[in-house]
Amino acid sequence: MNLPAAPLESLKILKAKSYFRGVLDEERFFLVLAVFIGVFSGLAVVCFRLAIEWTRVGLLGPAPHSHDWRLIAVPVMASLLLAVVIIHIFPAARDSGVSQTKSALYIFNGYIPFRTALGKFLTSSLAIGAGHSLGPEDPSLQIGASIASALGRRMQLSRDKLRLLAPVGAAAGLAAAFNAPISAMLFVIEEVVGRWSAGILGSVVLSALSSVVVMRWFLGSDALFRIPPIAPVRPVELIAYSVLGFAGGVAAVIFAKAIGYFRPRLRAWPAWTQYFLPAVAGLLIGLMGYYGAPQVMGAGYQYIDEAMHGQFTWQILAMLAGLKIIATTLSFISRTPGGMFAPTLFIGAMLGGAVGGMEHHFYPHLAGSVGTYALVGMGVLFAGFLRVPLTSVFMVLEVSGNYSIIVPVILANAIAYVVSRGLQPVPIFDLLAQQDGLALPSMEEQRDESVLRVEDAMQAPDGPILESDASVATALTIAEKSKLDIFLVRQHPTGWASINRELLQRLGVEGKGEMTLGSVLPVGRLPHLHPDYPLEMALRYVYQTPLVPVVSRADFRKLEGVISSEAVLNRYHIVSRDEGV
Amino acid sequence: MFSSSLHSATNRRLLILAGLLVVAIAAFLAVGRLVRRYGEQQKALARRMFAQGNSEQAAGEPEHALEDYRAALQYDRTNFTYQLSLARALRDSGRTAEARDYLLTLWENNPQDGAINLALGRLAVREGSVENAVHYYHNAVYGIWPEDADKHRFDAEFELVDFLLKEGAIPQAQAELISLEASHPTDLDTRLRIADLFARSHDSEHALASYQEVLRRDRNDINALNGAGQAALALGRYRIAQNYLRAAAELDPNDLAASSSLQLSTMILQSDPMASHISAGERRERINSALAQASARLASCAQARAGDLQSGNVNHASDGMQVLQSRLDLMKNDMKRSNAKSDEDTASSALDLVGEIERQTAQLCGAPVAMDAALLRISADRAASESESGK
Numbered sequence A: 001m002n003l004p005a006a007p008l009e010s011l012k013i014l015k016a017k018s019y020f021r022g023v024l025d026e027e028r029f030f031l032v033l034a035v036f037i038g039v040f041s042g043l044a045v046v047c048f049r050l051a052i053e054w055t056r057v058g059l060l061g062p063a064p065h066s067h068d069w070r071l072i073a074v075p076v077m078a079s080l081l082l083a084v085v086i087i088h089i090f091p092a093a094r095d096s097g098v099s100q101t102k103s104a105l106y107i108f109n110g111y112i113p114f115r116t117a118l119g120k121f122l123t124s125s126l127a128i129g130a131g132h133s134l135g136p137e138d139p140s141l142q143i144g145a146s147i148a149s150a151l152g153r154r155m156q157l158s159r160d161k162l163r164l165l166a167p168v169g170a171a172a173g174l175a176a177a178f179n180a181p182i183s184a185m186l187f188v189i190e191e192v193v194g195r196w197s198a199g200i201l202g203s204v205v206l207s208a209l210s211s212v213v214v215m216r217w218f219l220g221s222d223a224l225f226r227i228p229p230i231a232p233v234r235p236v237e238l239i240a241y242s243v244l245g246f247a248g249g250v251a252a253v254i255f256a257k258a259i260g261y262f263r264p265r266l267r268a269w270p271a272w273t274q275y276f277l278p279a280v281a282g283l284l285i286g287l288m289g290y291y292g293a294p295q296v297m298g299a300g301y302q303y304i305d306e307a308m309h310g311q312f313t314w315q316i317l318a319m320l321a322g323l324k325i326i327a328t329t330l331s332f333i334s335r336t337p338g339g340m341f342a343p344t345l346f347i348g349a350m351l352g353g354a355v356g357g358m359e360h361h362f363y364p365h366l367a368g369s370v371g372t373y374a375l376v377g378m379g380v381l382f383a384g385f386l387r388v389p390l391t392s393v394f395m396v397l398e399v400s401g402n403y404s405i406i407v408p409v410i411l412a413n414a415i416a417y418v419v420s421r422g423l424q425p426v427p428i429f430d431l432l433a434q435q436d437g438l439a440l441p442s443m444e445e446q447r448d449e450s451v452l453r454v455e456d457a458m459q460a461p462d463g464p465i466l467e468s469d470a471s472v473a474t475a476l477t478i479a480e481k482s483k484l485d486i487f488l489v490r491q492h493p494t495g496w497a498s499i500n501r502e503l504l505q506r507l508g509v510e511g512k513g514e515m516t517l518g519s520v521l522p523v524g525r526l527p528h529l530h531p532d533y534p535l536e537m538a539l540r541y542v543y544q545t546p547l548v549p550v551v552s553r554a555d556f557r558k559l560e561g562v563i564s565s566e567a568v569l570n571r572y573h574i575v576s577r578d579e580g581v
Numbered sequence B: 001m002f003s004s005s006l007h008s009a010t011n012r013r014l015l016i017l018a019g020l021l022v023v024a025i026a027a028f029l030a031v032g033r034l035v036r037r038y039g040e041q042q043k044a045l046a047r048r049m050f051a052q053g054n055s056e057q058a059a060g061e062p063e064h065a066l067e068d069y070r071a072a073l074q075y076d077r078t079n080f081t082y083q084l085s086l087a088r089a090l091r092d093s094g095r096t097a098e099a100r101d102y103l104l105t106l107w108e109n110n111p112q113d114g115a116i117n118l119a120l121g122r123l124a125v126r127e128g129s130v131e132n133a134v135h136y137y138h139n140a141v142y143g144i145w146p147e148d149a150d151k152h153r154f155d156a157e158f159e160l161v162d163f164l165l166k167e168g169a170i171p172q173a174q175a176e177l178i179s180l181e182a183s184h185p186t187d188l189d190t191r192l193r194i195a196d197l198f199a200r201s202h203d204s205e206h207a208l209a210s211y212q213e214v215l216r217r218d219r220n221d222i223n224a225l226n227g228a229g230q231a232a233l234a235l236g237r238y239r240i241a242q243n244y245l246r247a248a249a250e251l252d253p254n255d256l257a258a259s260s261s262l263q264l265s266t267m268i269l270q271s272d273p274m275a276s277h278i279s280a281g282e283r284r285e286r287i288n289s290a291l292a293q294a295s296a297r298l299a300s301c302a303q304a305r306a307g308d309l310q311s312g313n314v315n316h317a318s319d320g321m322q323v324l325q326s327r328l329d330l331m332k333n334d335m336k337r338s339n340a341k342s343d344e345d346t347a348s349s350a351l352d353l354v355g356e357i358e359r360q361t362a363q364l365c366g367a368p369v370a371m372d373a374a375l376l377r378i379s380a381d382r383a384a385s386e387s388e389s390g391k
Helices: A005-023 A026-060 A071-087 A098-104 A114-129 A137-154 A160-176 A180-194 A198-219 A239-266 A271-275 A277-290 A303-306 A314-333 A343-362 A370-386 A390-401 A403-423 A427-437 A442-446 A472-480 A503-507 A535-542 A565-578 B002-058 B062-075 B081-091 B096-109 B112-127 B130-142 B150-167 B168-180 B190-200 B204-217 B220-233 B239-253 B256-271 B280-306 B306-311 B317-335 B343-365 B372-388
Strands: A465-467 A487-492 A496-500 A548-551 A559-563
Touching: A026 A071, A026 A114, A026 A137, A026 A160, A026 B002, A026 B256, A071 A114, A071 A271, A071 A277, A098 A137, A098 A160, A098 A180, A098 A427, A114 A271, A137 A160, A137 A198, A137 A343, A137 A390, A137 B002, A160 A180, A160 A198, A180 A198, A180 A390, A180 A442, A180 B204, A198 B002, A239 A314, A239 A343, A239 A370, A239 A403, A239 A427, A277 A314, A303 A314, A303 A343, A303 A370, A303 B062, A314 A343, A314 A370, A343 A370, A343 B002, A370 A390, A370 A403, A370 A427, A390 A403, A427 B002, A465 A472, A472 A503, A487 A503, A487 A559, A487 B002, A496 A503, A503 B280, A535 A548, A535 A565, B002 B062, B062 B081, B081 B096, B081 B112, B096 B112, B112 B130, B112 B150, B130 B150, B150 B168, B150 B190, B168 B190, B190 B204, B190 B220, B204 B220, B220 B256, B239 B256, B239 B343, B256 B372, B280 B317, B280 B343, B317 B343, B343 B372
Parallel strands: A465 A487
Antiparallel strands: A487 A496, A548 A559
């Protein structure tokens, strides 16, 4: 049948509308929105990088040399201005963007004021551009989260979705700042969200990728550092990388302890001192630059690049690592806006280069190129200081684009992580949140939480198992020999049911002794569990039925044990007692 | 009802997305302009810092230059010229270890690049590492040069030979030169440099051939004439040496080296008693002259050493001179008594004695000049020839 042209058009429009109606449910709309969040975050981070660079060149000059008076004057003057701006206009621009993003997710229903993004952008550009030892990643992360939150509020999304927008934006901001989408996604999952669910993962991936595409569109696809050629690692070199892992773990602890110790003490000082603390920090950092170490000022990416390309001796690298720990601690505890990612990478690269260079000097047969050590060192500090082991490994792999160093990276990072955990039980982000009076969930604790399983509470079946093809009379005979009141019945071909003594006796009295048990059982099967199920799952069933069978995954008719409400509660009681709750 | 609210929510979302798209496009355009400006500024800063570094390097301030090169690389970090300049500044400012590490990193990225290999070769020269120098110079010679490849390759080779000669690695230097010559450079200057280096490496045969090659194309090249004369003189080809040196001296009468070598070769030709084209009488006459010259040289040397003899410092030397004097007196008598039959043996003995006197007096009283130098040379040639025929 041929339809006239106009109705055909109308039909097409109707079809299209119906298609979009189906496509743009909240889930899908959220995913499309994630792409836009990525785009806007990417654009914001590009502008942020430009702002930092222009501020730096404008204030410190294109090539700051030691013994240049600006190295002292600029950080001091800029910090005085910053303090006034932060205290009176952008108070939320201070402190860690990671903690603030987590607060938005867990406390404020995804709400981050857009003013925070503006404040972070302006104050961090000035602070980093003026030479404070801080990095742009943490502010980028928060700028992304703020943009996402601001967009989400205008979209009338559900509260659940609104909450998730902050980490989605955070991933976009961090991915653009690092030019490393996988690391950014992992960081947000590992440190902010703490769980892998399809809903969050899809949107985080989309936002991170779109922000990186935008960033690369404008600033090119070069990594933050040029990676030197990496020779295959010989097994004997793993000894050297183990030493690096240990040194990195210790350095991370020193760094974290310094921040953890001084930060609350400085915050307790009288309010008027807050106007001068950034300037004092700026002065001390400026003096470091003035007297020969301008490398410690600012984010320091170019010096990481230089370290990886062998431009410093191991003694200088070691000195720079030490000075950067001091400089970053000063900047951070003075509550100057800016992040700790870049300084962490800087310290790690310098420390790695120093350890590699020293080993190369004393044991030339042992160590490879200094550049490789600097690269691994970055991951080591990331694992030890930020306590994100998975992100640290992928960050190095993603930045280097070389998988031949995966073994030394994993080894060194694992050692640094273990050393750091041993000496500093509370991770830095949790410590900062605690000092700020926020009860945010600790992702490390969550990862370490031992999950109680059904097998921890189940008991061996101590009564007889009845077969569904046996007669009621047989079942009654078996039951009379037992003291139990309830019996499990194995059904054919699969499944389980239960029957109590009273019902069996009644069936016998009713003359149904010759009938099979299966034919007289009440309709409906018993729920069953497997030994590896979380114990929480058992709670759903033990109140419906007094005895829940726990069966083998390989053979559902094979009974591994039984579980009751009493057994579950006993197990939780034991755990609480052991933990001293 | 539900359908209608769903419909309106969808429409609203579509509108929002369309709005976001418009804003994103506008933001893209605005950020694009900013980034273009930023890029231009970065390039300009890089050029400025590089130029500043170059002037400081030229002014002999590599320490300051390297800071500027680093800054230039900060703004244009993949610029190869900047990277190489930084490596050179590191080397020139004495940061050899840093320069080596940096260059090695560059080398690992571009192992065939001629300039990097040359810089590494120069660094090895500075460190006195012959093995590394040869390795990197060879890489530079066979490496990739984006422009003026031949010139760069020859320069690298010349630097390597120069280094080898300074290190006393003469056979290696000669081998390098032979392979260099085999590449048949067309440029006269290059030919001349090869010839000079052959001469410095004591390979007079190749040096002479190379100078002659130059002279075939420019017969009035004074350096080639001089070099060819010296090479021929070293080879004992005095007639050829005389010709070249005469031509050189005519072109530049103030060239003292050419004049003195010309004088030497002329004297040798005029006073060699064993020359094939002379008569027996003339040979006898030349031997007598040689003996007289040696006698005078011995006497003047003895006189010059009189002070030392008196102080008793050089007893062995005085004994040796007295022995030579006695042998000389005997030889003069022998010469007077000699007849035609015994003439050849006597002449040979006389020449041996002359040679010995010249050698000993050269050791005791310094290098001989003029006729004495000629006699010493004749004696040396004779010894070499006898040794060769003995083989």
